[in-house]
Amino acid sequence: MEELTKKQRAILDYMKAHVAEHTYWPSIRDIQAKFRFASTNAVFGHLQALERKGVLQRIPGAARAYKIVPEVLSDTSETVIRYEGPGDDAIAFESVKFAGSIAAGFPDYTESSGVLDAMQVPISASSRRRAPEAFALRVRGDSMIDADINDGDTVIIEPGSPKHGDIVAALIDGETTLKRLIKQGSKVYLKAENQNYPDLIPTTSLTIQGIAKSVMKRI
Amino acid sequence: MEELTKKQRAILDYMKAHVAEHTYWPSIRDIQAKFRFASTNAVFGHLQALERKGVLQRIPGAARAYKIVPEVLSDTSETVIRYEGPGDDAIAFESVKFAGSIAAGFPDYTESSGVLDAMQVPISASSRRRAPEAFALRVRGDSMIDADINDGDTVIIEPGSPKHGDIVAALIDGETTLKRLIKQGSKVYLKAENQNYPDLIPTTSLTIQGIAKSVMKRI
DNA sequence: CTTGACAGTGAACAAGTTTTCATAGAACAT
């Protein structure tokens, strides 16, 4: 996989975050405005690059229509969580969506062939202790084993303002990961609950998608 | 909340499914094609109705851009599990009855069979499709701590034929308890996952209410 | 019978959006 440039990375992150927040993709003009481009074609070029590099799939001619190609993990694979729904195969739903989240985002999705690891998938609210925008994620990797969150577990994420020490789902450098949030003065970074993993210092941007409120384990 | 007509429900479901599958919303013409409308305005009217009834929120001026208003389960609903319909609907989360608490320590009476609450769990948490009779129990006591099931946890119980070694919710001597099921030849008894607790040998009868498939913990 | 709500057709329009074309500076390897 070709490396992404910083700008491409940032644009991809923005697109993912946009879907996570709004449940629909940004238009080229939305991206243009966000990054203060003077021309839509600047964005267009980046999108072409992202598609050429295989991380983004555009639907020709359709507005606000994309698919995310799951990013390949490096050997030092961090714990990456994948949204319950818009996953590749494993689980019914998405999304959100969706979470896929779409699905997605959004309430009530299952099963998805498309992958979208930035889509919020609200659980239909019935329980009073869960926010309507909560969504579920499946955990991959073992970077949180000291917090007793293991590979294959399902984590329920709720949006909100994270405090120091909260375990959060965060979008950092293009990957969604589950880590403990550390706030030290002006410094903010992510910490794995596993001695073998280094801290994650955000280089470009850090987007907190929600706080892990509970974890579900298969017996 | 106003009732949705059949067509409106179908369109809303289609839209949700579309997002779940593609990660982006359908255009009006996509919907038109799906339902064989001769005019886009037919769809337009339905979308207006969906928005007026408060289940869908359109983003003015933006293409393929919507938000779903989470549908709240009615309190009077006796339905325990919501399944995805045959192709039309796709639901990621199903709700299970909350059947009170269960003693993981010394046997204790269950709080009758009264349903206290309904919680929603991801389908993936246990099997791909949960048995319709699944229910949730809150754990009290510490007799299963070696199996990492602690006081305050919530376990999802599914009816079924328990195998040796399964953790089961059992009615023994008139009390419901959570223990590991041991089958040794003709002998069947319950074993706590805590050295401080003795085995439970059934004196009169032993009724297995279900198998614990997954456990949910607050973080 | 009439009224009104609901559902739909068919055509056209306006805005949103993607895509193409022409051009150009900066960084960089050859």
Added chain:
DNA sequence: ATGTTCTATGAAAACTTGTTCACTGTCAAG
């Protein structure tokens, strides 16, 4: 020096999409 790649501008073309308008039919309530 020279060509290539990446990034970007500016404008326009082409297509997609949401929206509006005029009109028709159905069905139940008044």
